[in-house]
Amino acid sequence: MSSKTPIGMIGIGLMGHGIATNLVKHGHPLTVLEHPGNQPLDALKAAGAKSVASIAELTAAAEVIVLCVTGSPQVEAVLLGDGGVLASLKPGTVVIDCSTAIPSSTLRVAEAVQRAGGRFLDAPMTRTPKEAAEGRLNLLVGGDAALFAQCRPILACFAENITHTGAVGTGHGMKLLHNYVSLGTVALIAEAAACAQRSGVQPEVFVDVLAKGGGGGVALERLKPFITRKDANSLRFAMSNAQKDLGYYAEMAGDIGAAQAIADAVLATYAGAVEQGGPQRYVPELVELLAKK
Incomplete structure (x- = not known):
């Protein structure tokens, strides 16, 4: 893979726009699919996409x-549906799926790509749209080691940390594990913050004590702006996406017979927040929704 490898991209949303921007920045000829869900394409087109x-x-x-x-x-529809990618896939084309997906679905999709003459990596990401725009995502990549090595220069255009997790499907599995721990920790702190609010503990005191003890970490830092000044923009992740990811985790855990009692409770918390506040509220607003219960 060279810096001039032509790339096609489907899904120019909050995360995808940052990925696309950095691919163009690094000199790759980029073609994107027009779609109503895309972020504005003006800047990408001006840069040569x-x-x-x-x-x-x-x-x-x-x-x-x-x-x-x-x-x-959406992955299955884009790849396997009528008029999907596999209907016109050129032999040897590499499909890199940066979406969040269920590993059992990923395995089926990868097999279909291979039957069509293509090659497949699952490469879901962590971090936020800010890091996507900066080219500093974390990628968790499942697939053949040789193909991973071949594609690494492309992935490095938009990622700071790139981990080869193993065979196809393990990238998506690791992403679900990561998001369960991340969103689960956020939910725990949010519930405690809501309790603190009701019990009269000052938000600044709550955050300061946790930060100096066992509650410190990334989850608290992402919630801190909302807890202290009602600013949800530090974690621009919709409550409905949290519910989806946790639902995927619960499905994965169920598929392999893993313990999931805590996961079920976290999923129920986010599902309740979506019902109470709507799907587009950002995750930090969970604090406010739980305080109103």
Whole structure:
């Protein structure tokens, strides 16, 4: 893979826009699929990216196709559906799925890509749109080691830390493990912050004591702006996406018979927040929603 490898990308949302921006910045000819869910494409086009209206046009232009869509149903639709990527995939094309997905679905998708003559990596990400724009994502990559090494220069265009997790599907599995721990910790702190609010503990005192003790860490830092001044922008992650990711984790745990009692409670917390406050509220607002219960 060279710096001039032509890349096609599907899913130019909050995270995908940052990925696309950095691919263009590093000199890759980039073709993106037009879609109502995309972020504005003006800056990408001004930087040299091309947009197309059909998947067939995108596959014709690309040697590598990057997906950054919502989840497994969207990945399956984009790849396997009528007029999907596999209908016009060129032999040897590499599909890199940066979405969050269920590992059992990923394995089915990867097999279908391989039958169609392509190659597949699952490469979900952690961190936020800020790091995506900065080219500083963390990537968890599942797939053949030789293919991973071949694609690493492309991944390095938009990622700071890149971990090869093992075979196909392990990247998506590790992403779900990560998000369960991350979102679970956020939910625990949010519930405690709501209790503190009701019991009269000052927000600054609550945050300071946790930060100096066992409650310190990334989750607290991401919640701190909302706890202290009602600013939710430090974690621009929709409550509905949290519910989806935790639902995926619960499905994965169920598939392999793993313990999941705590996971079920965390999932119920986010599901209740979506019902109470709507799907687009940012995760830090969980504090306020729980305080109102």
